[in-house]
Amino acid sequence: MNTSISKTINTILKTTTKSLFVMLAMAASFNVTAANADETLKTVQKQWAKCQYDTFNKENKISCLNSLIAMNQEELDSDPSRDDLKVWLAINKSTLAGAEGGLGALSLVKEAKGLLEEVISSDSQVLEGSAYTSLGSLYYQVPGWPIGFGDDDEAELMLQKALAINPNGIDPNFFYGDFLANNGDTAQAIAFLKKAQKAAPREGRELADQGRQREIERKLKELE
Structure with missing residues (x-):
């Protein structure tokens, strides 16, 4: 083989190999980042369920939610593009508002509303439409x-x-059923609540599912 051609081929092979290694390294880095992001979301979701369904004293619940909001906010500050964490920050603030009650809770729900509107403008499909x-x-x-x-x-x-x-x-089925019940549409409310009751379990969200199912059961008992 001509020496110059051989050198050219070797150069191409080295360049291609180097590019492949770079691409593999980037892919590995992306996978690690994605895995970390997923774990962060799971941690927030699990801690919310603990605050909401496994913390019964009012002061303890408020303390639990305040700590969670601080952690959620810190994670969101480190990556402001995380619409999923914005949804959960809104959920956590809304839950805290419910736990605290009173007019002081209005500022929290207004903050939550703003976060959810941002997400809907950015990516309304995130977390299966949870912002809606x-x-x-x-x-x-x-x-x-x-x-x-x-x-x-x-x-x-x-x-x-x-x-x-x-x-x-x-x-979505639970909250729509609850909304319909509040507005006097009992038959439709029961239908949506029963649909919520049959929803598939969510992996890693066992405590949240158990708590929501208890809420559904209580609501159905009130209506039937």
């Missing part, structure tokens, strides 16, 4: 004007959008 579910639940649970931003029409719109994305999910 959470925002819808706020709209029907928060007082209306002049105290808060509550609005049943907006609540129904948001919850129906959530169901369009995740029609069999436990949360």
Whole structure:
């Protein structure tokens, strides 16, 4: 083989091999980053379930949620593009508002509303439309004007959008059923609550599923 051709081939092979190693290293780095991101989300979700369903004293629940919000905020500050963590920061703030109660909780739900609106503008499909579910639940649970931003029409719109994305999910069906019950549509409320009751278990979210199923059962007993 011609020496110059041989050198050219060797150079190409070395360059290709080097590029392949770089690509493999980048892929490995991406996989590690993705795995870390997934673990962060799971940690936030599991800790929320612990605060909500496994912490019964009011002061302890508030303390648990405050610690979780601080951790959630820190993780989001390190990567502001994480729409999934924005959804969960909104959920955590809303849950804290419910635990604290009173007019002071309004600032928390307003912050939650802003976060959820940001996510919907950025990626409404994230976490199977959970931003719509959470925002819808706020709209029907928060007082209306002049105290808060509550609005049943907006609540129904948001919850129906959530169901369009995740029609069999436990949360969108539960909250839509609860919304319908609050508005006197008992038959439809029962239908959606029973659908929520049959939702598939969520991997790694056993405590959250158990807690939600208890809420569904209590609501059905009130209606049937």
